Amino acid sequence: MAAEIQKQEHVDTRPPVMGPGHNFDSLTQKIIDIVLMRGFKKGWIFGFAIVFLGALMLFNTIAYLVLKGVGIWGNNIPVGWAFDIINFVWWIGIGHAGTLISAILLLLRQSWRNSINRFAEAMTLFAVACAGLFPALHTGRPWVDYWLFPYPNTMGMWPNFRSPLMWDVFAVSTYATVSLLFWFMGLIPDFATLRDKAKNKVQRTIYGMLAMGWRGDARHWHRYESAYLLLAGLSTPLVLSVHTIVSFDFAVGIMPGWHATIFPPYFVAGAIYAGFAMVLTLAIPVRKFYNIEDFITMRHIRNMCKVMLATGLIVGYGYVMELFMAWYSGNTYEMFMMKNRIFGPYGFMYWLLILCNVAVPQLLWVKKFRDNLLVVFIVSMFINVGMWLERFVIIVMSLNRDFSPASWRMYYPTIFDFTMFFGTIGFFLTCMFLFIRFVPMIPIFEMKTLLPESKVDEKKVEELVSGKGPLGATPLPQFGD
Amino acid sequence: MKAHSKNMTKQEESGIYGLMAEFDDPSAVVAAARRTYEAGYRRINAYSPYPIEELSAAIGYHKDLVSMTVFAFGILGALGGFALQYWTSAIDYPLNVGGRPLLSLPSFIPIIFECTVLLASFGAFIGMLAMNRLPQPYHPVFNLPSFSRASHDRFFLCVKADDPNYSEVETRAFLQGLGAKEVSDVES
Incomplete structure (x- = not known):
């Protein structure tokens, strides 16, 4: 590593x-x-x-679901939350x-972010749309979901803000709103x-x-840049707050395996981890x-691999801390929860999770693997699966065996849990296809600022x-050359 | 008011919005903008396909007020978020949740924060659009056919006809002297 840094002092060996x-x-035209x-490309239509x-x-x-009710899903007491909240957290995380x-x-x-930000932001929007579907439908009566918002109503009631x-x-x-604005x-x-540049009247x-x-x-650009920077400054704490609050859904409850102070940072790191994996999963085929x-x-691929590696280690640390806290708490229920998680009936899910989220991504330490698109793509897929498993492990395994053995019950998803989940993936990709076709997926003006010819040479x-020459009225001939 | 209407007539009479000089190099347009400003022209404007900090400074524009709307909206959001929760949970519909006090500030913080960010973001977006007078379906600069390259690879400098120093002949000669590729009239 030290040798590499020394080498970089002489020549920047990073790809441009x-x-x-x-x-x-050429840049504008290509985008x-x-x-x-x-018309459409054949591959696009396919x-x-x-x-x-x-x-x-x-x-x-x-x-x-609307016709029959949420009973078509597999969740039932004590596992009142299953695929719906797993998928919600998974999608929200991807958006981050x-x-x-x-x-x-x-x-x-x-x-370097300039070429991938538009693409990733679109991913955020569509992922949040998919995420929102799950709790909205899980309410059971989605046609009265507006009750979630505080508005003066004839029932004389207000939501519980605590x-x-x-x-x-x-x-x-x-x-969702701020991401859309941004x-x-x-x-x-x-x-x-x-x-x-439009070629016909409809486009124009x-x-x-x-x-x-x-x-x-120029004045517009000035205000635009200020607003854009301020929005970025507002989005940064926002994104952290969103997954923190998502983790509060669990951490504020007293369920063993949920009631942990490490949840907010651990969830935020997991969200970024999953999100970068999804960006890579999409970007690798699209760029090709x-x-x-x-x-x-x-350069982008490598940098994103490094971000994944770093956040993956934080997530791994989270897993270790969960184990440690279960032991250190000295609480019977916490310790049982951990044993159940690792060796219980769903234990294989936990080991799969460790394989996907902790073991496989360590490949990215090796530079050769970071440069191999196939390896990166496969590792990203593993992380996508692993982050889904993580939520399954946290949610279902805590709920299915809680304090009293009398209330234990296994959870099995139904076919509709799967059609809904894979359906959202289809919906998400449908949106991505439309986005790529009708909206410039790479920010043109931001890419222009990366060109050497765009720089103002002060000299x-x-x-x-x-x-x-003299100011004003008497113009001079050509100057400067 | 009188001066304003007089200016309008000046622009309207000639049917000219101003003179537009076209450049193909960012350094050239910045230099030209500086010289134009130094020459005493104030009703000037510059156009570029991407943000150039030096360009807005060159035409004498240094500070925008977007941060003010963001701040104002943010404060409004924070106060609104608090007021909403306090009034509903403590006054209009007092609810005992786990023995917490009616004014349970720690539980109110997440929503106060979200309301602050939401409104502040609207402040940035709406503030930027409003101060830029956008959306604006019609603007005289679009009458110039070559202006379509302002969003692509050309840089423009415009001296408006209502500038006190504006003179059809002299300003045109001045702009041509700045190394513009082309100087054209913009119809109003």
Whole structure:
């Protein structure tokens, strides 16, 4: 490692943030061609057809669920929460990488984020939409879900603001709204580019309306940058608060295995871990399919692997601490919960979790593996599965055997639990397909700022300015050259 | 008011919004903007496909007020979030939850925080749009056909016709002297 750092002092051996040979024109053209092209690519249609089937499966499950009630799911007392909350937490966690990339890395001035932030933010939005479905439907009567919000009503009642579930309503709806604002704001200048480059009237009209008359005015840019930076500053604590509050759903309860102070940081790290895994899962095929390896380079892949490795270690630390606290608490129920988790009837899930989330990702320590897209893709898939298992382990295994053996009961999901879960994956991917086709998935104006030709050369400006003659009315001939 | 209407007529009479100079290099447009500002022009504007800090400074724009709306909205959100919870849980519908006091501030903090962030974010978004006077379906600069490249790879500097120093001939000659690729009239 030390040798590597020394070497870097002489030559930066890292792959570039952007492929060589690009200028304003090639960069813009490459990104907008995907959006403004006539018709659809064959591969796109094929992929869309498959994922849309998944979305249809979701819609059908929801229709049946609304018709019959939540009894079609496998959860029943004592496991009153199962797939619905597992999937909710899983999706919300996935969404967090988007905000992390767009907001936190912006504040940390990590310019490599510029090519992946739009993509990751879109992922956030769609993931939050999928997440929101589960608790909304789990209420049993989703047509009165508006009762969750405080509004003056004829029942004369107000929600209980001291409940973490109420905090969740506010946290998730705020998160969805702010993510949408952030995403849309980032898109405004790019919509203007699409409007100006549109090939027909329909495109010009639609993108023109979305651009809202953006014209790249220097004063506008100034305010825009301030607003964008402030939104990033607001999103950063927001994203941390959202998963913290999600973890409060558990940690505030007294259930063994839930009632732990380590939950907020451990959940937040897990969310980022899962989110980066999902970004990689999506980005690796997309960059290949659309030939955008110039924009999402090996530098991005490597950096994301490192973030995964770091957050994965925090998650692993969380697992160790859960074990330690169960022993250190000296509490019978806590200790039993741990034994049940590891050796109980669902014990294999725990070992699978350790395999997926702790063992396999250690491959990423090796540089050769970080550079091998296939390995990275497979590791990301393992993490996607592992993070789902983590929520299963925490939620189902605590509930199915609690304080009194008389109330123990095994939990088995039904077919509708699975159609709903895989249906949301289909819905999520459907949204991603539409996004990639109709919205520039790489921020054009932010990528431009990475080009050397975009930089203002202060020396050149000075030369040009000082080469001037008397002010105002008497113009001089060409200056500077 | 009088001056304003006079200016309007000046622009309207000539049918000209201003003179637009086109550049293909960010350093050139910044230099040109600085010289134009130094030459005493104040009703000027610059356009670029991506944010250039030096450019807004060159036309004499240094501080925006977006942070003010964010702050104001954020305060409103915090107070609103607290007031909502206090009034509903302690006054209108007092609810004993696990023996907590009616004003159980620690339990109120998450929602106060979320309301603050939500409103402050609206403050950033709406504040930015409102101060930029967006959405704006029509603007004279779009009358210039080459302006479509302002969102792509060209940089523009505009001296508006209502600038007191504006003169059709002299300003055009001045802008041409700044190394612009092209100087064109923008119809109002």
